[in-house]
Amino acid sequence: MKVYLDGELVKKEDAKISVFDHGLLYGDGIFEGIRAYNDRLFRLKEHLERLWASAKAINLSISITRKEMEKAIIKTLLANKLSDAYIRLIVTRGCGDLGLDPNKCTSPPSIIIITDNISLYPKELYEKGMEVVTVSTRRMTQDSLSPNIKSLNYLNNILAKIQATRNGVMEAVMLNSQGYVAECMDNNIFIVKNDILLTPPASEGALIGITREAIIEFAKNKLRIPVKQERISLYDVYTADECFLTGTAAEVVPIVSVDSRQIADAKPGAITVKLIKEFKSLVRLTGTPIK
Ligand code: PXG
Numbered sequence: 001m002k003v004y005l006d007g008e009l010v011k012k013e014d015a016k017i018s019v020f021d022h023g024l025l026y027g028d029g030i031f032e033g034i035r036a037y038n039d040r041l042f043r044l045k046e047h048l049e050r051l052w053a054s055a056k057a058i059n060l061s062i063s064i065t066r067k068e069m070e071k072a073i074i075k076t077l078l079a080n081k082l083s084d085a086y087i088r089l090i091v092t093r094g095c096g097d098l099g100l101d102p103n104k105c106t107s108p109p110s111i112i113i114i115t116d117n118i119s120l121y122p123k124e125l126y127e128k129g130m131e132v133v134t135v136s137t138r139r140m141t142q143d144s145l146s147p148n149i150k151s152l153n154y155l156n157n158i159l160a161k162i163q164a165t166r167n168g169v170m171e172a173v174m175l176n177s178q179g180y181v182a183e184c185m186d187n188n189i190f191i192v193k194n195d196i197l198l199t200p201p202a203s204e205g206a207l208i209g210i211t212r213e214a215i216i217e218f219a220k221n222k223l224r225i226p227v228k229q230e231r232i233s234l235y236d237v238y239t240a241d242e243c244f245l246t247g248t249a250a251e252v253v254p255i256v257s258v259d260s261r262q263i264a265d266a267k268p269g270a271i272t273v274k275l276i277k278e279f280k281s282l283v284r285l286t287g288t289p290i291k
Pocket of ligand 1: 032033034157183184185186187188207208209210211212246247248249
């Protein structure tokens with residue numbers, strides 16, 4: 001496997017960065033997770049826009065242009081002969097001393113692109129649905145650190161993952177500081193109630209996921225069902241007709257139980273199944289070609 005590291009394609013074993021990089025020392029940096037399907041990069045423009053927005057928010061200047069980033073991604077995919085892949089873009093603050101001050105980083109930010117295969121959950125979970133639990137770790141609030149910055153510090157989400165795993169499930173529902181549903185640990189959450197699709201807005205602590213946006217579009221334009229972005233309580237989730245999560249790595253996964261409350265008849269719901277079908281066919285046909 002070849003990894004893109006600061007303009008070069010290097011062997012996986014040789015893809016190393018300094019222990020003085022502030023990405024390692026402080027989690028000071030940003031990332032994106034993108035997917036390629038059938039030789040096409042799904043929603044590349046949106047992912048690059050979000051990466052540049054995360055950079056702006058932390059006052060980090062990415063030393064290459066978006067077009068150069070796109071070329072670098074394609075070059076890495078081609079070098080690894082991957083047409084379906086998960087792509088991880090990482091931009092670190094660069095090397096500095098042992099103090100927090102990013103202004104003292106003397107090297108430019110490191111740009112890393114890793115491309116590989118990924119299957120986040122076993123295949124049967126996509127057909128049978130997943131059980132999740134609510135965890136005690138609350139999603140970060142907008143007034144401390146915006147959940148929309150995809151930073152290299154994912155401890156908030158990792159703590160949720162640890163608790164989920166201890167409870168024997170793979171995903172966690174995270175609440176915001178007011179106790180309303182924000183999102184899952186690294187995925188967005190949707191419910192269906194009376195044929196309306198509902199998902200928490202950014203103001204409730206949800207990252208504006210790119211898969212989330214695609215699902216909202218499909219629901220409105222293809223299934224012609226109303227979509228509302230509004231505050232959701234755990235009561236709304238427990239009593240929903242359907243529930244599912246979305247994310248680049250996870251894609252669309254039906255949720256059939258939350259905190260041991262079965263969702264409807266504990267089978268993936270009809271709207272969820274239609275959205276999964278729509279998603280699967282669209283990702284293979286749309287997107288930026290890599291060849
Ligand atoms: N919420 C959080 C906190 C996320 O980190 C999503 C929602 C879903 O967003 P997208 O744009 O992917 O639909 C994410 C995305 C990884 C990985 O390697 C994490 C994400 C995406 C891809 C890979 O852990 N999180």
